[in-house]
Amino acid sequence: MKLQKFLQSKGYSRRMADKLVFNGEVSVNEKQVFEPWYEVNFGDKVQVENKNYTFDDRNQDYSYYVLHKPKGYSTTLSDPKQKHTVATLLQEKNLQHLNHLKPVGRLDKDVEGVVILTDDGDLINILTSARYGVEKVYVAKVRGKVKKEDLEKLRNGIEDNGDFLKCENAVVIEMHKDYSIVKVTMIKGRKHEVKRLFSSIGNPVVNLIRISHGPVDITLVPNPGDIVEIRANVLDKLLEIKKKNQNKVRS
Template sequence: RCGWDRGAPGGCEAGGCGPPRSGGPKTTGARGSAARGGPAKSGAPKAAGAGKTGTGPLRGTPPRRGPHGQRQAPARSRELDAKIEERNRARHDKPQVKTPKTFGEEEGERLQKVLARAGMGSRRACEELIEHGRVEVNGQVVLEQGLRVDADKDEIKVDGLTVASQSHLFFALNKPAGVVATMEDPDGRQCLGDYVNNRETRLFHVGRLDTETEGIILLTNHGELAHRLTHPRYGVKKSYLAAIQGPIPRELGKLLKNGIELEDGYARADHFKVVENTGKNYLVEVTLHEGRKHIVRRMLSEAGFPVDRLVRTSFGPIPLGDQKSGWLRRLTNTEVGMLMREVEL
């Protein structure tokens, strides 16, 4: 009771706590409490566990406790344990389903990224190459962007030229006279390896050049390409400039093309021409696809014109150009593609 005037009409005996307002008596009791948003009060006691869901024990049931007083889960029957174990075994014995590649981790790299890394241009420029149908993967023209490829396994071509993977290295060296055409020399003489000794990947030379012969020699770590470039089956041509003393008869070129007999068989030139003539000094160009030892020197000497100086000016489609003596340069991707096309790679 709030102590309101018990004698006053509409006081606490009427259920209110103040004088009645105009318009009728105030709602009282449980209905008044519910009207204000609170729970309705009831005189009946709430049943134990009422309002709880699930299969657990009722509140009135004391929980199972262990030897140290900790709560324990209710005991399960042996039949239930057996069913659970059987279900677990069945789940683990199922054959593992392989996730399709579409939803798993994607393999390879995007084609435009491989092309850009190979030196074909920026990513956008490589995407334009794809859009214009200039790129082939394993013999199929690619027009869609985002195709994933393996640069070491897939054959990628741009405008018909093979794109070499980043793991392969290709160099052209203008070998000076006096340098031994080996990667190492046990006698300590200057050799090809002295020009590439700072490379992490081991390189090897393609073919050979005489110690006193100058000019272009290729270095790479692509074994199959090196093998094919020097194999007689593919007939890769090499051109040389030779300084000799004249006068030279007109039939010298025809003689060299028909073949000159040497101690190890006939040797034939594919092409011969006089490049320069100053008095008795002649500069001639000889092109041939053979690779026998001292082949150009022996052919001209057998014809009666010993060589004073010899320079190899091209190896297949790769020219020496204006590359300085002793300089090493990396082949462009286009040059590598031309070499591979030369030997059907």
């Protein structure tokens, strides 16, 4: 793979990749390289802007990152009506070269947690469509004590304003006098679905965190605002989901 293409797979625009190489700011295996067309081979170590990458041949045509979206930020890249967006967060962290990546699905502005960022269109379709059964897991703090029979209602599904809403699973992990902590597994992603489900049983959501999306979980980005590249075993699992379902996407 050409060095320019490799840098693009890491989120740099073509123009920025060329500029960094021509300026001598890129090294391969600790040797400065000045040609964007330089061939990068399996196992080569690339250094750029104090970041270290290894060409591991998994899927270098696309970039895969995970963000712990903080509360108060909109899951969008461009919205003049929103002061705080994923794009502005990337800018705050001097990661604006990742602005070409798209958030996979959405989280409400007042919800924090795992958001995958990628330019892999097939994977985005697979992770966001209920057709492929990829799970999203949330931890919800809700008012009051949640009854077992009410959790069963959520698993079986409810009607709300003409929409059929349901969760795949819901388990109480903490019960207190005034509130409960519930772990909720979802596949569909209707607007405000988790909040609407709990409101329907009289336990409105006070706080909501998405702790995983498929194999990508919050342990990779434990603090709000954290962002890391998805690599190694987690990336392998993501790409396996893509490989398994890719023919369905294109059929």
